[in-house]
Amino acid sequence: MAKANAFYAQSGGVTAVINASACGVIETARQHKQHIGKVYAGSNGIIGALREELIDTSRESAKTIASLKYTPAGAFGSCRYKLKSIEENRAEYERLIEVFQAHNIRYFFYNGGGDSADTCLKISQLSEKMGYPLQAIHIPKTVDNDLPITDTCPGFGSVAKYVAVSIKEAGLDVASMCQSSTKVFVMEVMGRHAGWIAAAGGLAAEEKGDAPHIILFPEIAFDRKAFMKRVADCVKQFGYCAIVASEGCQDKDGKFLADAGTVDAFGHTQLGGVAPTLARMIKDELGYKYHWAVADYLQRAARHIASETDVEQAYAVGKAGVEMALAGKNAVMPAIIRKSAPGKKYKWKIEEAPLERVANVEKKMPRNFISRDGFGITPACRDYLAPLIQGESYPPYKNGVPVYARLKKVMVPKKLKTSFEV
């Protein structure tokens, strides 16, 4: 096994723990210097490879690399850039191979969601055809939790924990105020296509009457009448109603609630936000005083309240990715496999999953995870979700705020004469 360099890139929306995967990749590679030379990270993801903008991670101290484990977001930069199909833009793939060849890169670690799994597979296939064998390993990451085979996707557990903790706390706030003031609280969370994140809010409710009282999933067509009745019932029974709403809530015709077709004075489509839309709807129909929150990036960046389980898994898939590469694997993804039975202490291990079985397969939320009335989660869902938010992995603090990694980001000198427009 000849010594070669590795390329690592972060792809798509970042998470609270994607850097923990980077840490796993880099630290493990450093332990195998006889096989892996340097780890080059794409500056802003795959765009960095296309532009030959490579960050030399060997110039970062062991301490800095270790601090990636508790640093949120994408330390090397990520991008929303989807490679076209090989037929449509073969030049892009060829450019990647050209850059890899110029820098003696034989290991490709792509840290992302479904799209990057697909890209990773294509690069592996094309490199083989072009006679430049490259070991392409996909490191799973997505708050959407929609990758197949793996029990969960690193990044999801921490968003899930943030959402459960936040609605528990805000729920107590509303409960305090509801006698004479706010009676309804709506918290909007991410998940345009799937209700995994919204479902996690359900973990906050441990006893009857606990917030959240209603969860709105994109999988369940919004039924205004049933919803209003439930809100009114909650206020009657508990004094208030706390709601977690997925940004992807839609009506039976598939129209997003946030796209209410409303326009402002300038004729612009209203900004949306499912939370304010629902809050106003409730005010109009039931007259309750409301508050609403939209967590947006706060939820996926919230490293301060990350799930310890999620952090460990994120690190583990990074580490396992390198180990698979060292074992000669190609076109695989380290998947998290649940070994424990529902309700038992969570046990998991890493196994390799062929990318052919990962790419272009979306894991949907099972219908039996959503209660029959469509407004909550089932015990089966709770059994699945609860282990994923276990444990608190706090970052270090200085002056009252977390100390997150600051990289030097020394660039690798370019070797190619040609530039590439992205």
Added chain:
Amino acid sequence: MAKANAFYAQSGGVTAVINASACGVIETARQHKQHIGKVYAGSNGIIGALREELIDTSRESAKTIASLKYTPAGAFGSCRYKLKSIEENRAEYERLIEVFQAHNIRYFFYNGGGDSADTCLKISQLSEKMGYPLQAIHIPKTVDNDLPITDTCPGFGSVAKYVAVSIKEAGLDVASMCQSSTKVFVMEVMGRHAGWIAAAGGLAAEEKGDAPHIILFPEIAFDRKAFMKRVADCVKQFGYCAIVASEGCQDKDGKFLADAGTVDAFGHTQLGGVAPTLARMIKDELGYKYHWAVADYLQRAARHIASETDVEQAYAVGKAGVEMALAGKNAVMPAIIRKSAPGKKYKWKIEEAPLERVANVEKKMPRNFISRDGFGITPACRDYLAPLIQGESYPPYKNGVPVYARLKKVMVPKKLKTSFEV
């Protein structure tokens, strides 16, 4: 000193640490059983006194009371109910005295902001006139940080910490994505009349280029042209722009930005939200892709990331309130006095402040705390704010979510035949 009971009530918007003050009051009272009989808590604040709905805190275990120290929101219920002036509604005050008399209550601890300081003072004065001497102690609490004399108001430090941590994390997220995606992030925070909370966001920025790049204060009239220029400059210089905006942002005529006069399809005033308004404005003028968040109740309920300093001070003012009562004081508030010089290790003590000097005095944010350009905080502001967010006071967790107090809330049997409409 004859033994008598105490009444404790939570008032106005709740915080992450108001229950820590309750804990300080109840635990300290329990240490002085020879003078203070039972502590009765108003169910939903002062409304509970008017309705004779009193919670017997002696029925809660020591462990439950201790857990109030790490439980957010108002465990006994709060209310937004302002007593009218004595001239306007003397009956209300007389009713309070009647209830206190019926339950042998001679100590009145009112945990709230400016309005409750005023109420507390009036009740003290009236009770004296009515020949029912009552020791009325105001326990400071408000995320608005606008009480005079005291260095800070319990509740504020924890919101400040939440805001600083959140914009630091979200800022890293945007920095990761900005090359090919989101370039502007706007986070809306509380503070309709004062920019204290928005200012705290500035603590996240430790080096040049760190988020937040712009802070919008209610104290500074919004200048669209200067704002847009600054946003564009930031994107040019740093690649992105992270903004903390106070909900109270207003233009030079005092019109709230959130009240943009826009209406939806039903003719309703647009829901507002400064964050979406600003984000859309930027998109229209500069074309940048944006994200926005509105933290709302999440920020003031976020006990999971409370400031240890804030928790300690909240407990201390509760404890000191009881000690002042035991020392025969009346119409006073325990104030936090800063003993350390700017930039030195924070030292503070509790001193009594006469309510006459507290009631109806609003502490404004000094102009020299806001940078000359109006978009940031000054070193003086940082010196003032930084100590208030020091230390992390984590609650215990079980199953991945915080374990917060669950009270039995045993009601004190009513003694009065009359009821009172609130």
